[in-house]
Amino acid sequence: MSSPAEFYNSLPPISKAYGTMCLLATTAFQLGLYDPGLIALDYELVFKHFQVWRLFTNFFFLGNFSINFGIRLLMIARYGVQLENGPFQRRTADFLWMMIFGALTLLVLSAIPIFSFSVLGISLVFMLLYVWSREFPNAQINIYGLVTLKAFYLPWAMLALDVIFGSPLVPDLLGILAGHLYYFLTVLHPLAGGKNILRTPFWVQRIVSRWRIGAPPIQRAVPDDRRTSGAFRGRSYRLND
Template sequence: MSSPAEYYKSLPPISKAFGTLCLLMTTAYQFKLYDLQDIALIYKPVFTHFQVWRLITNFFFLGNFSINFGIRLLMIARYGVQLEKVPFDRRTADFLWMMIFGSFSLLVLSAIPIFWSPFLGISLVFMLLYVWSREFPNAQINIYGLVTFKAFYLPWTMLAMDVIFGSPLMPDLLGIIAGHLYYFLTVLHPLAGGKNILETPMWVHKLVTRWQIGAQPISRAQPAGRAQPEPTTGTAFRGRSYRLSD
C-alpha cells in the first residue's frame, strides 16, 4: 500500500496541479490570507482596472472546507486522474488543451448574465466529470451502496443531488454544457464525418515539451520538422465496464 506522498507523486501532472491549487486556495482563504472579492470573476474590474488575474483565480476556489468541498476534490482525484491516465495517456498536451478550452468556454458562458457565477471551479470539475462519463459510459457507479447505475448518468445524478441538498444548480449545469461542447467538437462531430475543429494547437504541444510536463508521446518515424500526430480524443461509447464506488 503506497504512502500519501507516493500516491501524490504518482498523480498525472495537470489533474495534480488543478487539485493542489484548489486545496491551497481554499486553505489560504480559511486562514484569511485574502478576500474572495479579490479573486472572484467580476468582469468590470477586468476591463476597467486590468485585473486580468480574476479570469484565472476564480477557477481554483471550490468553496469553504465542507463535505461538498471534499467531494469536489475527490472528483478531481478520481475522475480527472483516471481521465488523464487512460484516454489521455501520453497526451498531456491534449488534456491541458481540454482544460484550457473548458475554462475559456465557461468564461464566455459566464459573461451571459443568467449564467454568471463568481467562481467557476466547480463548473470545471463538472466538465471533467462529464467528459469522463462519456469516455467510460458503461462503468458501474454505486452511490452509498443504495443504487447502481452506468457512469453515463453520473453528471446528472450529481447535479440532482446538489439540487436536493440545496447547492446552486448553475455551476454544475455550466460544467456539463462545457463538457458536452468539448466532447461534441472532438469526438461526436468527427465520428459523424465532420472535421475536428478543436485540434490541440502547436503552442500547447511546445509548452508541454519545453517544461517536460507528463510522459511524452511515443516517438514515431516521421519527416523532420513535422509534429508527431496525436490520436483523437477518444471513441464514444467504448463499451468498457468498470465497477467504481462512490
C-alpha cells in the same frame, strides 16, 4: 499500500497541479489569508480596472472546507486522474488543452446574464466529470452506497443531488455544457464524418514540451473500425493524435 506521499507523486501532472491549487486556495481562505472577492470573476473589474488575474484565479476556488469541497477534490483525484492516465495517457498537451478550452468556454458562458457566476472552479470540475462519463460510459458507479448506475448518467445524478441538498444549479449545468461542447467537437462530430476543428494548438504542445510536463507522447495505430465505434461506448483513442 503506498504512503500518501507516494500516491501524490504518482498522480499525473495536470490533475495533480489543478487539485493542489484548489486545495491551497481553500486552505489559504480558511486561514483568512485573502478575501474570495479578490479572486472572483467580475468582468467590470477585469475590463475597466485591468484585474485580469480574476480570469484565472476564480477556477481554483471550490468553496470552504466542507463535504462538498471534499467531493469536488475527490472528483479531480478520481475522474481527472483516470482521464489523464487513460484516454489521455502520454497526451499531456491534449489534456491541458481540454482544460484550457473548458475554462475559456466557461468564461464565455458566464458572461451570459442567466449563467453568471463569480467562481467557476466547481464548473471546471464538473466538466471533467462529464467528459469522464462519456469516455467510460458503462462503468458502474455506486452513489453513497444507495444507488448503482452507469457512469454515463453520473453527471445528471450529481446535479440532481446538488439541487436536493440546496447547492446552486448553475455551476454544475455550466460544467455539463462545457464538457458536452468539448466532447461533441472532438468525438461526436468527427465520428459523424465532420472535421475535427479542436486540435491541440502548437503553443500548448510547446509549453508541455518546453517544461517537460508528463511523459513524452507515443505514436498509436488508429483502429480500422474507428468510424463504427459508438459514441455511447466511449473510446480508447483520440482523433487528433
